[in-house]
Amino acid sequence: MYGDAVRREARRLLEGGATLSEASRRLGVSRSTLRDWRARPSRPRAGRCSLCDDAPLDRPAYAALLGYYLGDRCISRAARYFALRVSCDASYQQIVADIEQAIHAVRPGARTFRVSAPGAIVVQANWQHWPCLFPQHGPGRKHERPIVLEPWQRRVAEAHPGEFLRGLFHSDGSRVRNWTTQVVAGERKRYDYPRWQFTNVSADIRELCCWALDLVEIPRRQSNAKTISVSTRAGVARLDELIGLKR
Ligand SMILES: [Zn+2]
Structure with a gap:
């Protein structure tokens, strides 16, 4: 499948006088596909305009x-x-x-x-x-x-990963507090370990979440089949700063 940007570019080239072979070489799209697009130029996919x-x-x-x-x-x-x-x-x-x-x-x-x-x-x-x-x-x-972003959507998310992550984590994420106690100098102390978790049943959507976290260099790991976790102290602090707490 080709994104709309490629189709638009093909249309622009062909309307500008490029031959099928030239357009094919430029875009890496086969001539038969280009011929097909040229024959049906005004039939965008459902909903596009x-x-x-x-x-x-x-x-x-x-x-x-x-x-x-x-x-x-x-x-x-x-x-x-x-x-x-x-x-x-x-x-x-x-x-x-x-x-x-x-x-x-x-x-x-x-x-x-x-x-x-x-x-x-x-x-x-x-x-x-x-x-x-x-x-x-x-x-x-x-x-x-499958959930695959169009190239233009990917570019927008790539330019604004903090906003994209805010939407993801504030809908399907949670900030949870794990804690443990430890005896220090004879006294039992409580330690909190906040972490962010993103849970989604779609592997494609989880992958997009990981992609965006990688863009902002926040370490993450898959903590179970449906959940991505951010649990390092620095990673949690960075994500807090980028997206804010849920309220
Ligand atoms: Zn529209």
Whole structure:
């Protein structure tokens, strides 16, 4: 599969007079694929449109929203729009506000709704173009299909890894306190070891989390089948500083 950027570049080259062979050499795409694209130039994949391609994007806010989205959030289709729903723990009011701010920055003028569920608040915003911004939208559950970022999404997350990690950890992560006691000079003392954990059933999404942690050089390890842990003192401090505590 090729990303939209490659298709756009192919279209630009071919419309500019390049031959199939030239475009093929430049882009590393076979001539038959290019011929196929040329024959059906105006059939973008579901949900894509030139409007979103050309619109300015608040990239840090998008990186955060992408992180939130990749947690267990969803986009669903209504008759005339798509509903983006991000569900959060009702006790984390700042996170609810953070999600709303990210939505408003990515989609200026958006109306957000808060829908209450037991123990949770679902932030919802309706828009026709959510699938343009989150092409991972598709049938089936997220952990049962591959989640691959488009090159442009990867570039945005790469430029704003702290924001991306904030979305990931503030939705599917937790900051837990492990502790132990030790007898020092005859006195039992308690030691706290905070750690961050990110739990997601999708291996692809866990891998994206590891990728972003590597970008900011925070050591991490897989602590069980579904969980990534940041547990070194320096790593936890760095992540605290980058993403803030959950509240
Ligand atoms: Zn669009």
